[in-house]
Amino acid sequence: MEKIYASLISGGKDSVYATYLAIKSGINVVYGVNVIPKRDDSYMFHYPNAHLAPVITEAIGLKPVILEVSGEKEREVTELRDFLRDLHVHGIIAGALASKYQKERLERICKELNIELYAPLWGRDPIEHLKDIISAGFKVIIVGVYGLGLEDLLGVEIDENVIERLAYISRRYGIHIAGEGGEFETLVTDGPIFRRRIIIESYNIRKGLSWAYMIINKYKVIEK
Known part of the structure; x- marks a missing residue:
């Protein structure tokens, strides 16, 4: 019997790219677990535009399974563990790149459930990763x-020029160049594993003194 894997897909670059590498390596990825936190300060999971994670999962061709969590530190980890126990998979895929907090908790979940953790991005050079x-x-x-x-x-597509800009900002202000410290969040709208692409049609911007994020309220999904 072929092993069944679930990928933790937030819709951001790391989770989607980890899913891509898993599929490319021959792993049988069936589910995309879309975790939606109730709080915007979740330690583990993306908050902005979490409602689009199932859309991206379906665009990739996976079955979305949605988990709403409290967003409270540690409690949300337990909620994910209990959810995965009921999903009956052999392993999970995660886009952890440099966050020890995230990786250690996922390792603990997998150990408790006796399932595998596939984290292909871990320890990669962030510039080369981008x-x-x-x-x-x-x-x-x-x-x-x-x-x-x-x-x-905000709202800019990452390309070579943006990567150079991020490298400069990283040197000047000490941020993680790939945003692993929560400095920025991303959304993937197309790629080689996408069967359909997503077009953002309208959004609002919510901002504070030192932060801002897009709230995407209208989009369409196009066949490729």
Whole structure:
């Protein structure tokens, strides 16, 4: 019997790219687990535009399974564990790149459930990681900014020039160049594993003194 995997898909660049690498390596990815936190300050999961994660999962061709969590530290980890126990998969795929907090908790979940963790991005050089995503053909939009120097990048598609800009901002302000510290969040609208692409038609912007994010309220899904 072929092993069944579920990918933790937030709709951001890392979770989608990890899913791509898993599929490319021959892993049988069946589900996309879309975790939607009730709080915008979740330690583990993306909040902005979480409602689009199932749309992206379906566009990739996976079956979306939606989990709403409290967004409270540690409690949300337990909620994910209990959900995965009932899903009966052999392993999960995660886009953890440098966050020890995230990876350690996912490892703990997998150990408790006796399932495998596939985290192909872990420890990668962040600049090369961003370049790999773009060169593979993914369309990645920055939909949330939470750090100094990033304000002008809201709504911008990541390309080579943007990567250079992020490298400069990283050197100047000390942010993680790939946003692993929560400095910015992304949304993937197209890529080589997408059967359909997503077009953003309208959005609102919510902002504070040092942060801003897009709230996408209208989009369409187009066959490729």
